Amino acid sequence: xxxxxxxxxxxxxxxxxxxxxxxxxxxxxxxxxxxxxxxxxxxxxxxxxxxxxxxxxxxxxxxxxxxxxxxxxxxxxxxxxxxxxxxxxxxxxxxxxxxxxxxxxxxxxxxxxxxxxxxxxxxxxxxxxxxxxxxxxxxxxxxxxxxxxxxxxxxxxxxxxxxxxxxxxxxxxxxxxxxxxxxxxxxxxxxxxxxxxxxxxxxxxxxxxxxxxxxxxxxxxxxxxxxxxxxxxxxxxxxxxxxxxxxxxxxxxxxxxxxxxxxxxxxxxxxxxxxx
Numbered sequence: 001x002x003x004x005x006x007x008x009x010x011x012x013x014x015x016x017x018x019x020x021x022x023x024x025x026x027x028x029x030x031x032x033x034x035x036x037x038x039x040x041x042x043x044x045x046x047x048x049x050x051x052x053x054x055x056x057x058x059x060x061x062x063x064x065x066x067x068x069x070x071x072x073x074x075x076x077x078x079x080x081x082x083x084x085x086x087x088x089x090x091x092x093x094x095x096x097x098x099x100x101x102x103x104x105x106x107x108x109x110x111x112x113x114x115x116x117x118x119x120x121x122x123x124x125x126x127x128x129x130x131x132x133x134x135x136x137x138x139x140x141x142x143x144x145x146x147x148x149x150x151x152x153x154x155x156x157x158x159x160x161x162x163x164x165x166x167x168x169x170x171x172x173x174x175x176x177x178x179x180x181x182x183x184x185x186x187x188x189x190x191x192x193x194x195x196x197x198x199x200x201x202x203x204x205x206x207x208x209x210x211x212x213x214x215x216x217x218x219x220x221x222x223x224x225x226x227x228x229x230x231x232x233x234x235x236x237x238x239x240x241x242x243x244x245x246x247x248x249x250x251x252x253x254x255x256x257x258x259x260x261x262x263x264x265x266x267x268x269x270x271x272x273x274x275x276x
């Protein structure tokens with residue numbers, strides 16, 4: 001079995017899973033609906049919530065009790081501006097606080113108690129990454145090291161360097177999210193992911209050090225197909241939105257659900273068993 005194939009009660013790798021991006025406290029009936037159609041992973045975007053911390057904690061508890069595994073994500077204000085190209089209200093403005101090193105660690109220390117995975121951006125300073133990793137390990141929380149470029153897709157050697165850094169931090173998952181300006185950009189990212197998976201499987205068979213799982217997303221119109229086909233190159237999950245897209249090319253939960261049913265027999269079987 002490959003590293004990190006199980007998160008909470010979810011067995012990754014056999015079927016594609018949708019991560020629902022949550023930017024507000026969902027109602028219990030919404031959570032129950034998503035669970036009923038096979039959703040098992042939520043990404044709680046703490047930075048995007050226009051509420052206080054207590055509300056986010058209570059929502060996290062309710063989501064866990066409903067049966068979801070949680071990815072906790074807290075971007076800096078500068079990262080939010082790059083991602084959304086907007087200055088709309090968010091957690092920092094709502095709570096009159098800065099997206100400082102200490103603020104984010106303090107907030108995450110209270111959320112990781114209820115989380116299964118924490119998203120850690122590679123752009124963060126080394127001390128922050130080390131302290132957050134230590135905090136995650138104390139809470140038995142997996143590490144997802146992520147990188148986002150909303151302008152371009154880099155060359156293969158840049159991606160390889162990120163993989164090496166992710167392994168230095170003992171990451172369980174590495175997420176590469178790049179903007180695709182052409183079909184070649186999308187092809188290069190998917191090709192890199194496929195070759196990495198071959199390497200991952202070989203090292204697992206040889207009982208060498210197990211490599212992290214790789215999540216790849218090509219953003220923009222040219223990369224939209226990667227959100228559906230990423231699982232073919234062994235991305236364990238893909239992301240979808242509830243109310244509105246957080247990044248170019250994102251699909252809604254309902255649309256992603258339809259696409260996975262259409263293209264993945266294993267997903268159809270999974271959904272059929274839920275309905276049986």
